[in-house]
Amino acid sequence: MKTALDFSDIDGGMLAEVGGKAANLGELTRAGLPVPPGWVLTTEAYHEVAQAAGLDDVIATGGPGLAEAARTRLLEAPIPEAIAASIRAAYTTLGKAEAVPVAVRSSATAEDLPFASFAGQQDTYLNVVGADDVLDAVRRCWASLWTDRAVAYRDSNGIDHASVRLAVVVQAMVDARTAGVMFTANPLTGRRHEAVIDANPGLGEAVVSGAVNPDRFVVDAASGEILDRHAGDKRLVIRALPGGGTERVESAHDGLCLTDEQVRDLAALGTRVEDHYGAPQDTEWAIDADGTLWLTQARPITTLYPLPETTREGLRAYFSINVAQGVMGPLTPMGLSAFRLLSSGAAGVFGYGPAEARDGAAFMFEAGQRTWIDLTTALRSRMGRAILPRALTMGEARAAAVLTDLFEEPRFSVIHTSRRPFFRAVAHFARRVHAPTRVLQALVRPDRALAYTRRLGEELDRRLRVPGSATPVQRLDHAERMLSTTFPVAVSLMPIVITGYGLFALASKLSGRSMSDMQDVLRSVPNNPTTEMDLELWTLATRIEPEPFRNEPVSELVRRFRAAELPPKAQRGITAFLDKYGHRGVAEIDLGVPRWSEDPTHILGVLANYLRMEDGGDLAPDKLFARGAAEAEAAVARIVATARRRGALRGAVARFGLRRTRLFAGVREMPKFYLVKTLAAVRRSLLVVGEHLVATGVLERADDVFFLRIEEARSALCGGDLRELVTERRAAYEQESRRRHVPRIVLSDGTEPEALSSVAAEGALIGSAASAGTVTGRARVVLDPVGAHLEPGEILVCPSTDPGWTPLFLTAGGLVMEMGGAMSHGAVVAREYGIPAVVGVPDATHRIVTGQEITVNGAAGTVTITENEAAAQDEPVISSA
Structure with missing residues (x-):
């Protein structure tokens, strides 16, 4: 095998042989783009040297000294004569002169990938002159695969060190007069086809390394219009020296270093590169003394969020369902299929159900393995503009603010002026869920209204049962039927909830007090299945034997529970708890995710945390909840007294309304409780289908079925082999799981409107008030609740929450969330527990460090870092699973 290949012999499919950079070059x-000539020393050369240097043993040993030990081995290893000869021969092909200036650049197999660019992780050597110096630069490039930063980057992206190799690019130097980088999409706003160009005199290293403030240009790639020009100080220029190497020169360059024509030429070149790859690209470029434009590198822009695919014309606006539900990770393919079926049922409630349930509602889309709602029609209608911001303010306050800003966007001007479609949909909903009957029942016979909520659950349990003799086809039929019909059933409870909150608003008007001043009424409300679950778990912790929970690791607790070897009270109590709540879990809206009944790690970990606490006394969660109920009753009495001073009838109605509010407010959690119960039942049935597909050789494992769509699972019953497809999808799912940023709202041109809006001053953490009160305590940043340990009084800082997080709330002193609004799940539960909470805090999990002392003002919606130095150096809890 040749160890040196010319660029013309390489294509994008040769990643394993030449690494990411060389594959792209x-x-x-081969695409005819203006790339300086060059060649690559393949990964086989690196592998041969690494083997001789004993690198496999170093990697197997691992540990904190891995990077330094690997570098040392490679720097000391001799280059075999055959490889050295190949390098010398290839070097002579780049020019007639004996000393051709070249750039020697690392090209790793884990580099310039669609999900991880690895930009700047390995080394580049510029203006290398002479074959001996090229040999030395090659050796140093090999060693740079093991810099501390490269090792850490691979660790964070889940890439096995042993699987990575390095090729080395040797490319003719461009004696650049001007150079820089160009993104073919705006990396700050996400807007596609808007080129952003950074330019500086001299070599591009000054821009790439961040050593200079370059000139910046923003260009509409389609029209060539230059949207923005910003002159940088350009105080540093890096130049090539005649005998090799570079120098850094202080500069006082006035004006812009690119003409408008050059800017447009660059944007046009970027369009050619993007069109070739079919995705936005991060490129490096140079313009030589003759004015020739060269392309020296291209790689995908890995930070852009993928866009929903749509054939609809015009600018569209999409809202993230994942963000609204507090699930930032991706959904499995089967989970996405389930969402389509659920959305079909949801659309049908309003009279807009699709012809085929599997297609999902017309307003639902997928992108980045997450679900999105198209809000464009609502944005462009008068009724939508009146209702959407108010609705979102309760559940996702920052999204509401972003949406309001979009009202000023001319491309979202109002075109739907009639109110008829809205009222027709509301009337359809009211008929479908028997709203008048439910509202009347809630007002006159609250006992019957609550009995209905319980009866609904019993009826759902009956419908979810599948006979053990059911065939795989029958199980899939039942799954589709339940997923497409459960939403209308569960949402039939909402008129009861709306009655409760409507009366809350009425009491506000009668008393003259704002609803924000009446939040204490909503503390410790009954009939909420999520808070009931949390308190039952706490009560269980007070009744079971403290050993082995205080001493054994969670993994051992799980093993003993599954083997029925826990002490009797604990074994019985946990089993009973899981019988009742085992259908729940973290990220439970995805039926592809295991439930607590399948994997009780999280629940046993929470119990262990509770049992390691000292006696909480008056701060015990059950006592705090009881105190919250008493304070709520006192708040009701105060509000009623205020209303009574304005008239006896006002006082009587206010008392009636607030008592109904407390009775029904907790019911808001029941629709989701029942929907999740449906997902769990469908999951159990699909696992049986998965076992059948394993037996027939279609799948490797039963839970592989969740990496198929429901229609694919049906087709798979006819046979075939889908193991490779599942492997690919699992890998894609794992990659998406590492994505840290998911926009609340994204436009169809890629724009993230939130990035365009004004942001708080540096250091100011401002969000939305969610639960009144002020608390100062030690922050605990948690990205995944499984395995998280929260000391009593610590302030939980997290991206978002769903019911799977709420057992942590019982010991939290306060709550800070990046997502959410006043009626989001975390805010509601925080209020019920009396925990000060602020939600919708931008980048809270980055700007707050575990161990810092922070003050949460839940009434003002502010978070203040009162101690800048972290009291502990703990990493954010990602997962122990």
Whole structure:
């Protein structure tokens, strides 16, 4: 096998042989783009040297000294004569002169990938002159695969060190007069086809390394219009020296270093590169003394969020269902299929159900393995503009603010002026869920209204049962039927909830007090299945034997529970708890995710945390909840007294309304409780289908079925082999799981409107008030609740929450969330527990460090870092699973 390949012999499919950078340069060369000539020393050369240096043993040993030990081995290893000869021969092909200036650049197999660019992780050597110096630069490039930063980057992206190899690019130097980088999509706003160009005199290293403030240009790639020009100080220029190497020169360059024509030429070149790859690209470029434009590198822009695919014309606006539900990770393919079926049922409630349930509602889309709602029609209608911001303010306050800003966007001007479609949909909903009957029942016979909520659950349990003799086809039929019909059943409870909150608003008007001043009424409300679950778990912790929970690791607790070897009270109590709540879990809206009944790790970990606490006394969660109920009753009495001073009838109605509010407010959690119960039942049935597909050789494992769509699972019953497809999808799912940023709202041109809006001053953490009160305590940043340990009084800082997080709330002193609004799940539960909470805090999990002392003002919606130095150096809890 040749160890040196010319760019013209390389294509994008040769990642394993030449690494990411060289594969892209070869692809660009073959596409006829202006790439300086060059060649690559393949990964086989690196592998041969690494083997001789004993690198496998170093990697197997691992540990904190891995990077330094690997570098040392490679720097000391001799280059075999055959490889050295190949390098010398290839070097002579780049020019007639004996000393051709070249750039020697690392090209790793884990580099310039669609999900991880690895930009700047390995080394580049510029203006290398002479074959001996090229040999030395090659050796140093090999060693740079093991810099501390490269090792850490691979660790964070879940890439096995042993699987990575390095090729080395040797490319003719461009004696650049001007150079820089160009993104073919705006990396700050996400807007596609808007080129952003950074330019500086001299070599591009000054821009790439961040050593200079370059000139910046923003260009509409389609029209060539230059949207923005910003002159940088350009105080540093890096230049090539005649004998090799570079120098850094202080500069006082006035004006812009690119002409408008050059800016447009660059944007046009970027469009050619993007069109070739079919995705936005991060490129490096240079303009030589003759004015020739060269492309020196291209790689995907990995930070852009993928866009929903749509054939609809015009600018569209999409809202993230994942964000609204507090699930930032991706959904499995089967989970996405379930959401389509659920959305069909939801659309049908309003009279807009699709012809085929599997297609999902017309307003639902997928992108980045997450679900999105198209809000465009609502944005462009008068009724939508009146209702959407108010609705979102309760559940996702920052999204509401972003949406309001979009009202000023001319491309979202109002075109739907009639109110008829809205009222027709509301009337359809009211008929479908028997709203008048439910409202009247809630007002006159609250006992019957609550009995209905329980009866609904019993009826759902009956419908969810599948006979053990059911065939795989029958199980899939039942799954589709339940997923497409459960939403209308569960949402039939909402008129009861709406009655409760409507009366809350009425009491506000009668008393003259704002609803924000009446939040204490909503503390410790009954009939909420989520808070009932949390308190039952706490009560269980007070009744079971403290050993082995105080000493054994969670993994051992799980093993003993599954083997029925826990002490009797604990074994019986946990089993009973899981019988009742085992259908729940973290990220429970995805039926592809295991439930607590399948994997009780989280619940046993929470119990262990509770049992390691000292006696909480008056701060015990059950006592705090009881105190919250008493304070709520006192708040009701105060509000009623205020209303009575304005008239006896006002006082009587206010008392009636607030008592109904407390009775029904907790019911808001029941629709989701029942929907999740449906997902869990469908999951159990699909696992049986998965076992059948394993037996017939279609799948490797039963839970692989969740990496198929429901229609694919049906087709798979006819046979075939889908193991490779599942492997690919699992890998894609794991990659998406590492994505840290998911926009609340994204436009169809890629724009993230939130990035365009004004942001708080540096250091100011401002969100939305969610639960009144002020608390100062130690922050605990948690990204995944499984395995998280929260000391009593610590302030939980997290991206978002769903019911799977709420057992942590019982010991939290306060709550800070990046997502959510006043009526989001975390805010509601925080209020019920009397925990000060602020939600919708931008980048809270980055700007707050575990161990910092922070003050949460839940009434003002502010978070103040009162101690800048972290009291502990703990990493954010990601997962122990």
